[in-house]
Amino acid sequence: MPLVKTWQLIAVSAVAGLALSAATVAAAGPWDSGQRKAERDKAASWGRTGGADHGEEGGSGLPQAAPSAPGVLPGVRPGGSGSGSGSGSGDQAGAVNSGSLAAALRPLLADSALGSVRGASVIDTATGQVLYESGAREAMTPASTVKIATATAALTALGPDHRIRTTVTPGAGPGQIILVGGGDPSLTAKKKAPAGAGGSLVALAADTAQALKAAGTDTVTLGYDDSLYTGPARHPIGANDNLAPVTALTADEGRPDDSFSGPVTRTDDPSRATARAFAALLGERGVKVTGEPAKARAATGAVPLAATLSPPLSGLVERMLTNSDNDIAEALARQTALASGAPASFDGVEQSLGAKLASLGIDTAGSRFTDGSGLNRADKVSAGLLTALLAKAADPQRPQLRPVLTGLPVAGFTGTLRTRNSGTSPAAGLLRAKTGTLTGVNSLAGTVVDPSGRLLAFAFLTANAPDPGAAEKALDKLAAAVATAS
DSSP, rough: OOOOHHHHHHHHHHHHHHHHHHHEEEOOOHHHHHHHOTTTTTHHHHHHOOSTTOOSSSSSSSSSOOTGGHHHHHSSSOOOOEEEEEEOOGGGOOOOHHHHHHHHHHHHOOOOGGSSSSEEEEETTTTOOOEEESSSSOOOOOOGGGHHHHHHHHHHHTTOOOOEEEEEEEEEEETEEEEEEEOOOBBBBOOOOTTOOSSHHHHHHHHHHHHHHHHOOOEEEEEEETSOOOOSSSOTTTBBBBBBBOSSSSGGGGSSSOHHHHSOOSOOHHHHHHHHHHHHHHHHOOEESSSSEEEEEEEETTOOOOEEOOOOOHHHHHHHHHTTOOHHHHHHHHHHHHHHTOOSSHHHHHHHHHHHHHHTTTTTTBBOSSSSOOOOTOOBBBBHHHHHHHHHHOOOOOOOGTTHHHHHOBBBTTGGTTSSSSSTTTTTTEEEEEEEEETTTTEEHHHHHEESEEEEEEEEEOOOOOOOHHHHHHHHHHHHHHOOOO
């Protein structure tokens, strides 16, 4: 074939490929500040959520595409001279009119559906300017919005690339091996990994069997070591379908069925159940496990026969926030405690979370972090603290905190916001927020790009709401007002 025709063929193929790629990307939507949201848990986002009292009520099918979503791109002004602790996405010419925002929010905040106590804070993340606040310094029960604090503390303590290891080591006696838990909340025993799966007991069993057979061993006794975590495994609220007992060795969040999110009765002893599942997987790979798995302690410094790793911490944070996953939240809180030199227990979590946030320059006065999930009503944070954390996560100088923002559910599309501010809502596809719900407690905190192109952080905390459904609708109206006021 003549050279010119070869060149023409290459050129035509390249153009066609680019056109196909562009069409595919254009159809993918929604877009967020110029970058496609990489949804790690797409399948999980369509199921029931993992948080407290975030079940779907009255949902009618999948959400409609948000007509407003394409408006994000023209709304963000590049190359601005904004400075401060936030995104720096533009200059002050397009700054929010705080008067008009207040006029929009005041009557909505007065809605009796929000209960008798409210806290509100809206700030410009680029400058830290307070655009609206009411009771913003009052510490209140945050419910699952405390996961924003858990995520920020964990990323600060460990970094976004940290992975959690589950290992198998030789035991003290001949023919003994020990399964050692590192606290990986993504660990799964499923042969077909669920969406967003991380550490795999299946792969760990395969690698362990290979190492044993190479050493001429095909029969073992199995011990399991979950001693990394201390203190009570049960959350202070007691047995709850939204959370398994918190141990350092738990597969599939202690779920006895095929679910991967949402409330379900959990096993009473996740560590033992995980060890039994591992023994069965070894047996399928030609290694006989004699007797029942028993608790044991791995020798300090023992060289692992095999190991499996969780996804990077950034991925765990995003999964936790998108699906309001309490099991991941409690695991990350304990990892933060360990990294801070505190015990990996509920007491250690309370010692370390606030201290880690304070190290960022956050005012934590009046706050209390008794857990990582927000299931404990003793947790106390203010609306102002939540917006300060979101502003830190938007700070260009702190890219390690960005998963706090990218993990927030997208209104009308993902996670716990899939059916909220959806369809024709002006906030659909534009707003990201963490929900929070306990009986009588409703909260919402997140970010939105306003019509002038500014990235705003908002938080609304309420208490004593008589009707959770009505309270959620009132909160959604407040968030939509932040998205549209200018």
